[in-house]
Amino acid sequence: MKIVIIDYGAGNIQSIKFAIQRLGFEAVLSNNGEEIKSADKVIFPGVGEAGSAMRMLKSTGLDSLIPELKQPVLGICLGMQLMCNHSEEGDTQGLGIFDAEVKRFDSKVKVPQIGWNQITNLETHLFDKVEDGEYVYLVHSYYVPECEDEIARTEYGVNYSTALHRNNFYGVQFHPEKSSKTGEQILKNFLKLDLRS
Known part of the structure; x- marks a missing residue:
């Protein structure tokens, strides 16, 4: 199986590569x-700021390529947010894969949200063998309000969509590569997905 991690200068690439190696697979950075x-x-x-990340995608033409992909695609953290229509961070136009707007957390909660939180209302094969209420690791100041593409939810001041799915595209706000056994299972499930899932 050929696994490619899109390399556009956005942070957490090596830790994802190592997480995939722990599952017995090799991933290519490209x-x-x-x-x-x-x-x-x-x-x-x-990982990083939406506006500068989108500029990096545009500079290599990846902003046009990603929405056209036909195989299973997993967006992680900022990757998921960039797959939405728009982000309040830097007033950034996204890739428009998920029909959602990315908002900044209200000042009533500590921003960024850093640490472990629960995922609930789990849907699709991405969460096979993952219990409702399991904990995952998150670091973010912006979130996706509950929307039609939601396949998991988290509460932090508000209920928000912590995972999304549309067609062959999946997104998770949390870091599976830093989420212990739960994250490992989610990555394993993604690698097992086919388009009938």
Whole structure:
């Protein structure tokens, strides 16, 4: 199985690569369009600021390529947020894969949210063998309000969508590569997905 992690200078790439190695697979880091298109599974990571991340995607043409991909794609953290229509962070136009707007957390809660929190209302095969209420690791100041594409939910001042799914695209706000056994299971489930899932 060919696994490609999109490499556009956005942070948490090595830790994802190591997490995949722990599952017994190798992943390639690439920003080459042909290589990404030929992958069986694509992971779209992200740590950083939405506006500058989107500029990096545009500079390599990845902003046009990613929405056209046909294989299972997993966006992680900022990667998931960039797959939405728009983010309040830097007033950034997203890739428009998920029909959602990314908002900043209210000042009533500590921002960023850093640490472990629960995921509930789990749907799709991405969460096979994951119990409702399991804990995952999150670091973020912006969130996706509850929406039609939601497949998991978290509460932090508000209920928000902590995972999304549309067609062959999946997104998680949390970091599976830092979420212990639960995150490992979610990555394993993603690598097992086919388009009938």
